[in-house]
Amino acid sequence: MNVGMGLGAVLSIAVSGMTAASRRLEVSASNVANALSSGPLPDADPAIQARYPAAYVAQRVDQVETPGGGTIANVGPEDPGTVPIYDPGAPYADAKGMVAAPNVDLTNEAVQQLLAKVSFASNAMVVRTYAEMMKTLLEVGQPSRR
DSSP: OOHHHHHHHHHHHHHHHHHHHHHHHHHHHHHHHTTTOOBOOTTSOHHHHHHSOOOOOOEEEEEEEOTTSOEEEEEEEOSSSEEEEEOTTSTTOOTTSEEEEEOOOHHHHHHHHHHHHHHHHHHHHHHHHHHHHHHHHHHHTSOOOO
């Protein structure tokens, strides 16, 4: 195995992990920020749907391995993205007082944010170690200065 290619692959994998962790945090933050952004139910009267914005659809991250090493964060809608809740005071509530609310679980979002933090920090440590190793390798070939 070529040492340069092996070390480069390590760096590439760590950077992909940092990118995926950043995306995970971004999606979770968006879910938390929009957790109360309700709207009319999907089967509401078309006039109501035209008058009021739809509820925020919660997003999820599926982190998958990429060919050759590394990872990527695929973002898609949570299933279901919204859930019906009782909010009779909302102007877009149906006759039973129901509206669509984002399917956001704040406990899960806290876990996702912690996971993103630990994943990012771990991959950053790999990048830092890679940089230190490369510095050491470059210093080996240099004549000592006395």
